[in-house]
Amino acid sequence: MENVVVLLGWKEGEGLDPKQMKAFLSTNVSPTNEKILSYYSKRWAVETYFRTAKVYLAMDRYQVRSTQAIERYLTLLMIVSVCCIYDSRGSLTDGLLHYRSLKKQCMIEYIYYLAQSGATLAQI
Template sequence: LKGLDDAVVLLAWKADQPMTSEHLHCVLSTDRDLSDEEILRYYAQRWSIECFFRQAKDQLKLDGYRVRGRRAVKRYWILVQLAYVYSMFESNSDFSDGLDLLRKRKGHSLVEFIYRAAKQNIPIDTVKKQLHVA
């Protein structure tokens, strides 16, 4: 690895699983003073944090959002965490399932809104304005 003079690379897998690429984890540590067990323990603790940031970027589409200033960053992460927890709470499951559920609900609400507007003979231009697509 370019720029690393000294590092530890561990290959880890669960004892009850075969050592194949789908079960194998490669862990890199630049702290040579840590034991293998300590490195793996830190990795296990950090993994949920890494998953949180990856999901926030990928599924909430927050990777392109830019904020400046301490207060703005703080508010931004509060909103990200709120969205994350709310998604899990609503589905009583994990974040991905919760986000899928909330997106389906939003879609259903939109269809129902358009259906009711059509039943009431509300002009399409009015509906577009209400949906902010005009």
């Protein structure tokens, strides 16, 4: 490829172990090495958010066709994310796991109260 910058990074003192090395590729050759790494460090938070949204919020399995539907869906994902991050004081994954645990607990309580009131298994 022409006009590409490849930056290789590793922790100081660990030698050139390929398993510890990180590689960064940029097709924009004008910024300095430090600026390219700065862009990647900011982008990493975005990448991890979308990975978490795909794994835990089924973002990759939901299909919509219109721009408006996509915007609404992404807005809902962002609201859920903010609530989970706020509730867990900083971790989206911890917040999601907490809410899933609460959901299971509520479901068990609901089934318990129905059973206590004499509901049959078919009714539950």
